[in-house]
Amino acid sequence: MSGVTHAAPPRWRRGEGRKALLWMSPWLVGFAVFFAYPLAATVYFSFHRYDLFTLEFIGLDNYRYFLHDDRAWVSIKNTLWLVVFMVPAQVLFGLAVAQLLTRLKAGSGFFRTVFYLPSLVPLVAGTVSFVFLMNPSGPLNQIIELFGITAPDWFGDKDWAKPGLTLLAMWGIGNTMMIFLAALLDVPKHLYEAAAIDGAGGWRQFRSITLPMISPVLMFSTVTGVIYALQYFTQAMIASRVAAGVTDSPGSSFVPGYPELSTLTLPQWLFHAGFRDFSMGYACVLALLLFAASVIFTLVLIRRFRTFADGQGGNP
Amino acid sequence: MTTLATRPPTTASPAGRAAARGGRARRTLYWIATHTVAVALSMMFIGPLVFVTLTALMSDDQALTGDLWPDTWNWGNFAEVFARSQLLHWLGNTFMYAGLGTLFTLLSSIPVAYAMARFRFRGRRLAFFAVIMMMMLPPQVVAVPVYLIWARFELTGTLWPLILPMLLGDAFSIFLLRQFLVTIPREYTEAALVDGCSDLRILVRVILPMARPGIAAVALFQFFYCWNDYYGPLLYAQTTEENWTLSLGLASFRALHSVQWNLTMAATLLVMAPVIIVFFFAQKAFVEGVTLTGVKG
Numbered sequence: 376m377s378g379v380t381h382a383a384p385p386r387w388r389r390g391e392g393r394k395a396l397l398w399m400s401p402w403l404v405g406f407a408v409f410f411a412y413p414l415a416a417t418v419y420f421s422f423h424r425y426d427l428f429t430l431e432f433i434g435l436d437n438y439r440y441f442l443h444d445d446r447a448w449v450s451i452k453n454t455l456w457l458v459v460f461m462v463p464a465q466v467l468f469g470l471a472v473a474q475l476l477t478r479l480k481a482g483s484g485f486f487r488t489v490f491y492l493p494s495l496v497p498l499v500a501g502t503v504s505f506v507f508l509m510n511p512s513g514p515l516n517q518i519i520e521l522f523g524i525t526a527p528d529w530f531g532d533k534d535w536a537k538p539g540l541t542l543l544a545m546w547g548i549g550n551t552m553m554i555f556l557a558a559l560l561d562v563p564k565h566l567y568e569a570a571a572i573d574g575a576g577g578w579r580q581f582r583s584i585t586l587p588m589i590s591p592v593l594m595f596s597t598v599t600g601v602i603y604a605l606q607y608f609t610q611a612m613i614a615s616r617v618a619a620g621v622t623d624s625p626g627s628s629f630v631p632g633y634p635e636l637s638t639l640t641l642p643q644w645l646f647h648a649g650f651r652d653f654s655m656g657y658a659c660v661l662a663l664l665l666f667a668a669s670v671i672f673t674l675v676l677i678r679r680f681r682t683f684a685d686g687q688g689g690n691p
Numbered sequence: 692m693t694t695l696a697t698r699p700p701t702t703a704s705p706a707g708r709a710a711a712r713g714g715r716a717r718r719t720l721y722w723i724a725t726h727t728v729a730v731a732l733s734m735m736f737i738g739p740l741v742f743v744t745l746t747a748l749m750s751d752d753q754a755l756t757g758d759l760w761p762d763t764w765n766w767g768n769f770a771e772v773f774a775r776s777q778l779l780h781w782l783g784n785t786f787m788y789a790g791l792g793t794l795f796t797l798l799s800s801i802p803v804a805y806a807m808a809r810f811r812f813r814g815r816r817l818a819f820f821a822v823i824m825m826m827m828l829p830p831q832v833v834a835v836p837v838y839l840i841w842a843r844f845e846l847t848g849t850l851w852p853l854i855l856p857m858l859l860g861d862a863f864s865i866f867l868l869r870q871f872l873v874t875i876p877r878e879y880t881e882a883a884l885v886d887g888c889s890d891l892r893i894l895v896r897v898i899l900p901m902a903r904p905g906i907a908a909v910a911l912f913q914f915f916y917c918w919n920d921y922y923g924p925l926l927y928a929q930t931t932e933e934n935w936t937l938s939l940g941l942a943s944f945r946a947l948h949s950v951q952w953n954l955t956m957a958a959t960l961l962v963m964a965p966v967i968i969v970f971f972f973a974q975k976a977f978v979e980g981v982t983l984t985g986v987k988g
Contacts, residue, residue, distance in 0.1 A: 391810045394890065398806035399818065401799045405859030408840075410825055413833035420835060427842070472732065478725045488974065489733045493740075495970050495977075497919040499938045500962045503945070504743045507952055512757030514742040546739065550981050557982040599827075606829040609921040613942055622946040642831040650926060655835045666832040673827040677820055 414666070421659040437660045447661065449636045450644040453537065457607055457640070461541045462600040469551030469596065474585075476552075477559050487556070494549025502613040505543045506530050530618035533637035540610055540638065551596050558592040559585065591679060598676045605668050608646070611638040641665055740963075747957035754953035768957040775954070776947070778961060780933070781940040788850050788924070788936055789917035795857035796864050796913045797906065803860050804868035805894050809880065819869070825862035830922060838926065848931040853923040863916075864909045870983050871905030872898065908980030911973055918966065937962045 396403070421438070424431045441447055472490055476483055493501065509515050509529035516526035529539035566584045575583065586593075615633035616622070631647060632639025641661060649658030746754055747768055749761040772778055807818060841852040875898065883893045899906070921938040928934040941962050945955045970977065 392812035392814075395806045395810035395812040395815070398802045398810070398890075401858065402803040402822075402860035402865060405799075405856065406821060406825065408859065409837060409856055410828070410833065413836035413840075416836035416839075417833060427839075475725060475728060475732070479729055480722060481726065482729075486729045486733060489736050491977075492967065492970065493736055495915065495966050496740075496963050497938065497941075497966060499919070499921050499941050500959045503941060503955065503959050504739055507746065507956060508739055508742055510952075514738075514757075514759055517757060517759065546736065553978060553981040602827050602829075606831065608831070612925075613921070616942060617945050620946055622943045642829060645831050646834070646926075649835050650838070655839075658835050662832045662835065665829055669827060669829055669832070670824075673824055676827065677823055 417659045417662050417666075420656050421663060423656045425655040426653045427655065433656070437657045440657060441660050441664075446632075446636065446639065447641075447644055449632075450639045450641045451664075453632075453637070453639055454605060454607065454641045456537055457540075457604040458601050460537070461544050462597065462604050464541050465544050465548055465551060466593070466596050466600055468545045469548040470555050470593070472548065473552045473555035473559055474581075476556055487553075490552055491549035494547040496547070498609045499613050501547065502543060502610045503617050505539065505546075506614055506617040509539055509542075530614050531634055533635040536614065536618075536634060536637045540614060543610060543614075551600070554592060554596060555589065558589040562588040595676070595679055598672050598679075602669055602672050602676070605665060605672070606642055607640045608642045611640050612643055614638055743956045743960055746953055747960050749953045751951055751953060754951065754956075765953070768953055769961065772954055772958045772961060776940060776944065776958065777932070777935070778937075778940065778958065781935050781937045784850060784928075784934060785918060785936040785938075788854060788920075789914045791854050792857050792917040793910050793914045795854065796861045797910060799858050799860045800864040800868055800909070801899075801906070802894070804865045804872055805898060807865070807869045808872035808875075809898075822862050822866050822869075826866055834926065841927065847927055849934050850924065850928055850936070852927045853917075853920070861913065864913055867909050867912070867980060867983060868902070868905055871902055871908075875901050904976060904979055905983070907973070907976040908983065911969075911976050912980055915966065915969075 422432060422434060424433045424436070476487055476490070479486060496504075507513060511526075511528045511531065515529075519526040527535040529535045562585060566588075567580055570580050570584060612631055615631050615638050619633040630636075631643045642665065645658050645661040645665065648654045648661060742759070745759065745761055748764050748766065749758070749768075750763055750765050753762055807815060807822070837852075838847065841847050846852050846855075879897050879901070880893050883897050888896070919938065920936070921942065924934075924936045924939050925942075928936065929939060941958055944958050945951075
């Protein structure tokens with residue numbers, strides 16, 4: 376990480392392997408119990424009908440059911456919407472705000488704090504707030520209507536609920552922004568000076584110097600953004616519950632995704648299938664789908680880590 | 692935003708001076724433009740919190756009208772939230788989850804991160820990849836079998852299924868700590884090794900004092916993660932109201948108390964407040980933690 380090559384020879388001492396195993400044993404147990412075993416069990420259950428009481432082998436029925444489960448496909452479509460629209464909005468906005476911060480001469484510390492703060496607001500609290508702020512007669516719509524534009528009924532309209540959630544995501548770009556800021560400040564100043572002398576304008580400098588220099592971080596943010604979009608749960612769940620004004624408890628008839636399934640994401644449908652309908656076998660089919668998608672993006676991410684995985688690699 | 696920021700130093704010739712004057716005017720304009728954008732953005736980031744606060748102070752009737760400014764300042768709304776809900780009880784549960792969770796995470800993850808950062812052994816890359824895999828795996832993927840494990844121990848309905856696993860290490864914390872520990876020069880530990888220190892002694896006496904900022908960042912992140920967590924408590928504690936956390940309570944608040952936006956916003960504000968206060972005391976550790984997780988990837 377530091378890019379410094381340590382003086383210690385890369386030999387591997389006898390006994391360190393055993394010692395490392397001992398030191399890592401808590402995590403190794405955790406890995407086995409909460410990762411390896413459940414993953415295998417998920418595959419096993421996916422071939423069964425299981426409602427917590429009876430376990431019955433049904434072969435590929437769960438998979439066949441999935442192919443005809445309209446709500447599953449809606450949830451996949453919604454999740455893809457988030458990947459295609461919400462993630463880029465978040466990454467680009469985070470980059471723009473970080474870029475702005477590097478240009479501020481006065482009060483950059485203050486502005487950084489202000490821009491970062493919302494990302495710390497508990498997700499549930501932030502979402503409840505936004506459902507209120509964006510209700511039909513709420514503050515945001517009043518501001519919009521000052522400009523003579525008819526404001527939408529954000530979380531009550533199936534076409535506007537996901538854009539509403541995207542605004543919430545953009546409000547909470549603090550972490551993304553901070554990562555970009557650190558990367559931007561790492562770009563050697565003399566590159567810009569040299570480019571300026573050569574007559575390169577602002578846009579040209581951004582394209583030819585900034586973008587290539589921060590591309591690993593850009594990549595990192597995008598991939599982690601996609602991985603987290605695949606897990607998108609809390610905000611969608613809370614937005615639909617608060618907008619619909621209902622509670623959700625086991626056995627209740629509440630279906631997430633209000634309005635009209637527009638905020639139903641794959642993790643929510645999985646949760647609903649497994650822990651509200653108690654179709655645990657079917658939930659495992661959805662879990663495997665989620666797993667496959669996550670693995671693909673995680674492998675991309677791991678490539679970015681490879682060079683410093685042994686603790687002394689330079690820049691990738 | 693991307694307009695030219697730095698210009699080469701000007702020369703002393705008259706033409707150069709004129710250019711410098713022009714440059715100064717441009718720079719001033721640029722200064723004004725960037726700072727105006729920054730102020731406008733600040734209002735967008737802070738605005739939601741301001742409107743939430745203003746609504747929290749309105750009377751029941753006014754909160755429904757969509758007014759932006761309270762006619763009367765109803766500070767009693769906050770007391771009303773405490774009176775009408777189990778907020779204090781939820782707060783206690785949240786503290787238990789976040790406090791014990793953080794403590795357990797540090798106890799279990801520090802040794803693991805230490806081993807990954809310090810020891811040379813076959814499979815260390817594999818171990819590191821496994822950590823990243825675990826970190827990136829959506830918790831929903833393994834939810835069913837893990838839930839069944841806890842159901843067998845009859846611990847569903849409590850927060851223990853969320854707290855106890857932290858005794859076995861937390862992938863994100865291990866990752867972050869490891870990133871921090873590998874930046875500590877090996878020379879320090881080699882010297883201690885030559886002096887005949889045991890590994891445990893090296894960890895406690897040499898590494899931990901040097902890694903204090905990293906440990907602080909991990910502790911904060913873990914505490915906030917638990918504090919904000921909704922999915923975990925929803926899965927395990929939803930059925931038993933006395934075990935609810937703030938997240939669960941707030942999620943049900945509006946439905947339980949009809950459509951009183953003022954009280955809902957007051958409750959929301961009470962849930963946010965501790966987080967914001969902690970942040971102002973521990974800004975540095977946050978920033979350090981964030982940059983460590985992402986930069987130079």
